[in-house]
Amino acid sequence: MKKKLTDLCDIQYGYAFDSKLFTNDEGYIPLIRIRDVQRGFSETYYSGKYPVEYVVHPGDLLVGMDGEFNISRWKDRDALLNQRVCKITAKNGTSEEYIRFALSKALKEIEQRTSFVTVKHLSAKELNRLVLDIPCYSSQVHIVGLCSSLERIIEKRKKQLQILDELIKARFVEMFGDPADISRxxxxxxxEICEKITDGEHGSVARVPNGHPFLNAKQILKNGRIDWDTITYVGDEDHQRIYKRCNPVEGDILLTTTGTIGNVAIMPKAEEVSMDRGITLIKIDRQKVTSEFVAELLKQPSIQTEMGVNVHASAIGHLFMNRVKKLPAILPSMESQAEFTAFVRQVDKSKSVA
Known part of the structure; x- marks a missing residue:
C-alpha cells in the first residue's frame, strides 16, 4: 500500500533562530544545524528566548534538508530545531523506525535525482508530497528487525575498517613522527615533493547521460575511497578541455578542498576522468615519494589542522591551491617509504577480507 508521508507522520519544520544570538557557550541550549543531524550533537548554542515547541529531545528523528539529506536519531541533550532541519514523528499505527528506513531510501533517490545541482535543497513541498510503500504494522516491525540487523553488521564492519585505518596512522607516526614539527x-x-598541483574545472559543466566520468568533492569519501556509484558524466569537448589541464592517473592524490575539506584518495587505475574545482590534483614526484606515504601524510592531524579542517564553525569554506602547495611535508628516505607502503598495502588486503 502507498501512502503520503504526511498521512504516516507529523513533520515539524525548524525555526529561523536569530544568528546574532548563536554562541559557543555550552551553558546555553544547543542549536541543531544541518551538519549536526548525522553526527548527533551540536557545538553551537543559543542564548536567546525560544518557543518550547521547537525543543528536540534525545531519540527524536531528524532530517537535514540541505546538502546530503541525512536522516538520523538525535543523540545529544535537549536542543533547538533550527531552520532547514525537520523532525519526524510517526502517527499511531506506523513504526517510526520503519519510517526511518523507508525515508532514508526515498531521500537518497531524491538526492540522486538532483545530482547535477551544486548545493541540493529539499523543499517542504517535496517532503509533504512524498509517497512511501507501507505494509501492515506487523510487517513493518518484521522489516525493521531485518534492517536493524543489517545496520548493526554494517556498523561493526565500519569499526573494523576504522581500527585498520588507525593502525596505519599509528605506523606512520612510529616511522616518521609529526610532519609539522618545526624542529625537523x-x-x-x-x-617540493610534487611535479604538479592543480585543481579541476571552475565553471559550470553540462552533464550528459553517457560520456566521460566527472568527479566532484562529495565522491571522495573520508575513508579514502571514491564513490563511483554516484558519478556523473560530461561530453567529449568539455572532458578534453578539462583533462588537458587536470589529468588524474593511477597513483595521483586527490584532495577535497571545497565543502568537506581534507578527504584524501589515491587515484586507482581507471578510465580517463575529469573533475571540478572542489578536488585538488596532486601529482607526486615518484622519484622522491610514494603515493601511500603522501596520502597518509595529508591525513595527519597536524596537516589537517593546517588545511583548516578543525577550524570551528567551518570558517574555511575553500582551501585554495596556493595554500595546498605550502602545506608542511617531510622527505624521509625512499627505503623507509617503501617499507611503509608495503605495510599499507598489506593492511588494505586485510580490509578486503575483514
Whole structure:
C-alpha cells in the first residue's frame, strides 16, 4: 500500500533562530544545524528566548534538508530545531523506525535525482508530497528487525575498517613522527615533493547521460575511497578541455578542498576522468615519494589542522591551491617509504577480507 508521508507522520519544520544570538557557550541550549543531524550533537548554542515547541529531545528523528539529506536519531541533550532541519514523528499505527528506513531510501533517490545541482535543497513541498510503500504494522516491525540487523553488521564492519585505518596512522607516526614539527631537518613544502598541483574545472559543466566520468568533492569519501556509484558524466569537448589541464592517473592524490575539506584518495587505475574545482590534483614526484606515504601524510592531524579542517564553525569554506602547495611535508628516505607502503598495502588486503 502507498501512502503520503504526511498521512504516516507529523513533520515539524525548524525555526529561523536569530544568528546574532548563536554562541559557543555550552551553558546555553544547543542549536541543531544541518551538519549536526548525522553526527548527533551540536557545538553551537543559543542564548536567546525560544518557543518550547521547537525543543528536540534525545531519540527524536531528524532530517537535514540541505546538502546530503541525512536522516538520523538525535543523540545529544535537549536542543533547538533550527531552520532547514525537520523532525519526524510517526502517527499511531506506523513504526517510526520503519519510517526511518523507508525515508532514508526515498531521500537518497531524491538526492540522486538532483545530482547535477551544486548545493541540493529539499523543499517542504517535496517532503509533504512524498509517497512511501507501507505494509501492515506487523510487517513493518518484521522489516525493521531485518534492517536493524543489517545496520548493526554494517556498523561493526565500519569499526573494523576504522581500527585498520588507525593502525596505519599509528605506523606512520612510529616511522616518521609529526610532519609539522618545526624542529625537523627534513621539512619541506608539499610543492617540493610534487611535479604538479592543480585543481579541476571552475565553471559550470553540462552533464550528459553517457560520456566521460566527472568527479566532484562529495565522491571522495573520508575513508579514502571514491564513490563511483554516484558519478556523473560530461561530453567529449568539455572532458578534453578539462583533462588537458587536470589529468588524474593511477597513483595521483586527490584532495577535497571545497565543502568537506581534507578527504584524501589515491587515484586507482581507471578510465580517463575529469573533475571540478572542489578536488585538488596532486601529482607526486615518484622519484622522491610514494603515493601511500603522501596520502597518509595529508591525513595527519597536524596537516589537517593546517588545511583548516578543525577550524570551528567551518570558517574555511575553500582551501585554495596556493595554500595546498605550502602545506608542511617531510622527505624521509625512499627505503623507509617503501617499507611503509608495503605495510599499507598489506593492511588494505586485510580490509578486503575483514
Amino acid at each position: 631537518k627534513d621539512k619541506v613544502e608539499l610543492s
